Amino acid sequence: MLRPVHRWVWGDFDRRVRKLIAFAQVEGDGGRDILRAAEVTPDPLLRRLYLEHAIDELRHADLFRERGAELLQLRATRSKALFNTSPLPGGHGLDDLSIEGEPDHRLLAFLHVAEKAAAGRFAIYRDVVADDPPTRAIFEEILRDEVFHMNYTYAQLTRVLPTSYRRQVWQARASRVWKRYLRAAAAVASVIGATILTIVYFVVLWPFAWLAKRAERREGVGWAPIEREGKGSPTSQY
């Protein structure tokens, strides 16, 4: 249903580069999170699989980054804010998943759901960048890895939680929806906060700004003496 939107997004050169660089960041962060999972899991088989998975993700990050850089070199981009970060809070790696202390079955369920969703999105992206064979080839390569990631996480989930793995997958789906809601709510709250503070800035601050500028003009540059710290007030934050 959203295919035309994706076509529009990927049709623009700047947005395409920005997307690729953002994917590189997300895949890299995700790879490091999975690497962490490999380091903390007590299960030897999972450690090896997580490690392979992390290596894949980090390779994907390199592929995206290199392609983004190639495109950048092909044509100067118009957008000054090309590499500005997303205004949405969070987004580090696996949706701010806390690896430490997570049981393996929960992580496996989460990874399975996330990989499945990613595979669906990447399949669409592969189709909408048909005009750009190198980028399309990257998505194809990554899609092959995603199939392995989807399959092994599901297979291992059934191994470590043979009785209730389906329930765990549903919980992971619900958790993703909840986290998306939280991110959206935080983004809305952030916009509201910024709006209020901007109003405060222009309505309330200007007389103080005038005073501050007047005071600044009386200050010299160069050395300034430092008040004695030692026996003063160690409990003071000021």
Add this chain to the structure above:
Amino acid sequence: MKILGISAHYHDSAAALVVDGVPVGAVQEERLSRHKHDAAFPLGAIEWCLDRAGLDPADLDAVVFYERSMKKFDRILTTSLRTFPHSWRSFPNAMKSSLGEKVWVRGIISSHLGVPRSKILFTGHHHAHAAAAFFTAPTRRAAILTADGVGEWGTLTVGHGERRADGGADITLVREVRYPHSLGMLYSTFTAYLGFAVNEDEYKVMGLAAYGRPTLTDAVRKVIRRTPDGAFALDMDYFEYQTTAARSFSPRFVELFGPPRRAYEPIDLETAEGQRFADCAASVQRVLEDTLVDMTRALHHETGLPDLCLGGGVALNGVANARILAESGFERVFVPSAPGDAGCALGAALYADRIYLGNRDRDVPDHPFWGPAVDGQELARAAREDNQIVEELDDGQLIDRIADQLAAGRIIGWMDGASEFGPRALGHRSILAAPHSAEMRDRLNRDIKYREQFRPFAPVAPVETADRYFELPPGGARLARFMSGVFPVRPEWRARLAAITHVDGSARLQALEREMAPRLHALLEAYGRRSGIPVLLNTSFNVAGEPIVNRALEGYSTFRRCGIDALVAGPFMVTKRASPAEGLKERVA
């Protein structure tokens, strides 16, 4: 007395624990959380420090935060007012960030640790830097200079420290340069201009500088001028960091220096554009050095002291440090292993112990190894489960085997004892390799570190023989103790030390004393017996974008996914079996 020091909320948060005047543990949060430059409140680091000493938070006599958060907020708010209305974009974010968390430090510490608010103390940011530099240095009296981006208001301070005969100690910072005039921000602005990450990649500018010529120093001196009193001031028309967090330099800066480099674009030094970037780096590096040399020379003249303690992030600039040692008149220059904000955790704890609480000064052991220890058994278990080749060897055998491997051109992951406190790998979490050929440097860059070709690798050599290979001035070995100085490789050895000799013939040497890291020292000697040169390439045990490894398992996961040939932790040596994961995907999925 048990004092916990904390630095947090800007970059490189850390915790340090001082018991009865001596550090018992210090670690950066990034080493535990595995997020590079982690700025979050360092709960993991605090827990580790307390566990290390077997303490509960209730046992602490004081918890010290490394800066006065309300004073910092005062600076942020005042700067917004002074730059009104240009600061309208940054104001909401600055307020949300400060009022959302940073000014409530006392409450955060109290709620996390459950300690009474009366036990929570604060030091000035640069006082914490000064304490980290002075109280860890083996000197009775020393001049002190601290320089970084910005603390509360100060960006550079000078003063002196003294250990008195009665057992007391004092640090007096007498004057400062205030924000927005900042050597650290000047360097960071060029870091951003050159397409690198601010607060992370400043060392890349230093590395790039060696490829350029300082042809733009006149232009740099337009943006920073010396003041008649011997300090400096920036022309703020060239900067935007005081009005927006999105960009450090202004359009006028771009008019002066040309278009900035875009991140992700490779620097091709064969092109005029690449050379311009290298010249920019060389020029700002030269101006930074000249300014610091002038200021330290004046400080030497003023104090008449033979020793200088340097603190703050600017003290990570090894080229500038070496020039200060050579030209300022100071006989010895001390830079702690963690001169940046992470080190402030230790500095704040030591400052509170000696100054606020008036405890007797005690010598701090002169090494950087304050972090978690590596567990060789953990490595052996993981590697055996992964079907790798694991051998347990006694020390002599292990050293001989590793020396043989290094001489055969193999690359070794080396984990030994407690991890380093600070950004440098000083022999406990290192990747070691033969230093002789440029091919080794290229291989490390390509297969292991995945980093830019222009960045140099550092050598480690026994302090007894370092002078044979490197031109160390008087006091140079001390500055090289924690890899804080860059020195020329002797011309006759450059061809045989090609992997660690930078393009300008220099190297950031670590001169290793046997007592500081005996196993590595023994390895250097064993390698020297084989190659004739007891020097190894020593780079931090991590890959690009990741913190230095801490636990054995982190070392192992790094070893598994890059071109390291063998891994050592404790008595165990792991070597790679050919493709242990071959077929794993097919079998499991």
